Amino acid sequence: MQSEGATRVAILGAGAMGTLFAYHLAQHNAVTLVDVRGDVVDTINEMGGVAVDDAPVRRVQATRDPSRVFATNYLFVFVKAPNTLAAVRPFAGQLNPATPIVSLQNGLGNEEAIKAALGGTVPLVIGITNEAGLAVGHGRSRRVGVGTTVVGSAGASNATVRAVQRLIAAAGLECSIAYDIRPHQWGKLLANAAINPISALADARNGIVTADPDAAELARAVALESAAVARASRISLPFGDPWEYVREVVASGADGRNSMTIDLAARMKTEIDHVNGAIVAAGRRLGIPTPYNDALVRLVHAKENAPRE
Numbered sequence: 001m002q003s004e005g006a007t008r009v010a011i012l013g014a015g016a017m018g019t020l021f022a023y024h025l026a027q028h029n030a031v032t033l034v035d036v037r038g039d040v041v042d043t044i045n046e047m048g049g050v051a052v053d054d055a056p057v058r059r060v061q062a063t064r065d066p067s068r069v070f071a072t073n074y075l076f077v078f079v080k081a082p083n084t085l086a087a088v089r090p091f092a093g094q095l096n097p098a099t100p101i102v103s104l105q106n107g108l109g110n111e112e113a114i115k116a117a118l119g120g121t122v123p124l125v126i127g128i129t130n131e132a133g134l135a136v137g138h139g140r141s142r143r144v145g146v147g148t149t150v151v152g153s154a155g156a157s158n159a160t161v162r163a164v165q166r167l168i169a170a171a172g173l174e175c176s177i178a179y180d181i182r183p184h185q186w187g188k189l190l191a192n193a194a195i196n197p198i199s200a201l202a203d204a205r206n207g208i209v210t211a212d213p214d215a216a217e218l219a220r221a222v223a224l225e226s227a228a229v230a231r232a233s234r235i236s237l238p239f240g241d242p243w244e245y246v247r248e249v250v251a252s253g254a255d256g257r258n259s260m261t262i263d264l265a266a267r268m269k270t271e272i273d274h275v276n277g278a279i280v281a282a283g284r285r286l287g288i289p290t291p292y293n294d295a296l297v298r299l300v301h302a303k304e305n306a307p308r309e
Helices: 016-025 038-047 081-091 109-116 156-172 181-203 213-232 242-252 259-265 277-285 291-305
Strands: 006-013 030-034 051-053 061-063 076-079 100-105 125-128 130-135 140-145 149-153 175-177
Touching: 006 016, 006 175, 016 030, 016 076, 016 130, 016 140, 030 051, 030 100, 038 051, 051 076, 076 277, 081 109, 100 109, 100 156, 109 125, 125 156, 125 181, 149 156, 181 213, 181 259, 181 277, 181 291, 213 277, 213 291, 259 291, 277 291
Parallel strands: 006 030, 006 076, 030 061, 051 140, 076 100, 100 125, 149 175
Antiparallel strands: 125 149, 130 140
């Protein structure tokens, strides 16, 4: 139940993950989802909130107007990476300078986009989450994987990072703090790079990455190539064997479809440039060849641009 003085939490992006976190955070906070899609906003407001699995709807407001949440106490960013700059830009000069910005998005480049929109001194908390949600309707998400969230500073004080960790943990989601968040970011990036585009191009569930010998050989090559770029970037990955880690991630959600698979099937723009493309860019700067990641970037772009028959 929300009290009169409930903490105000705004969430940019009412997709599967934005909805999942909105539902949990709304247990103790006043949550507002911000989304550019009018049909999504209207449905959530007509429902009176959002729901996860078969649980009753939990009160959440929705709006297309960012100005309605300028006074928020926390701003979470869950839009897809290509949309980060445009989604955050309306908040420039409007937020309390002490308001924490929290990005739990996929891929690399979101930190830079948020700072470009709001200024380099923004109290930014970035992290990764292994929670997994699947949109089953506007304002409705199915939790397809119970995971953990790790947060760290990208300009926020230690006290701010602790406050964000407590906020997420109080919502019933497991959350911890990392002194250096980069190894965790790169760990998730490597897994996403090896799993998402391959299953997307095959238009199959995540499990194909280990079940099919050809897909597995390609995914293994991507994982090893990505790990080489991470090492050259002086990132200590949070696991020893990159391919074994990818296999573990697949096993935890083999029956699921990742967001890139869903987007590519709909001929929507994917996050490929912020996942495999980020690895290619880092490899180019460091002189590390990345032919497998580069090929996947090109194939996904070709599929995005292919005319519908």
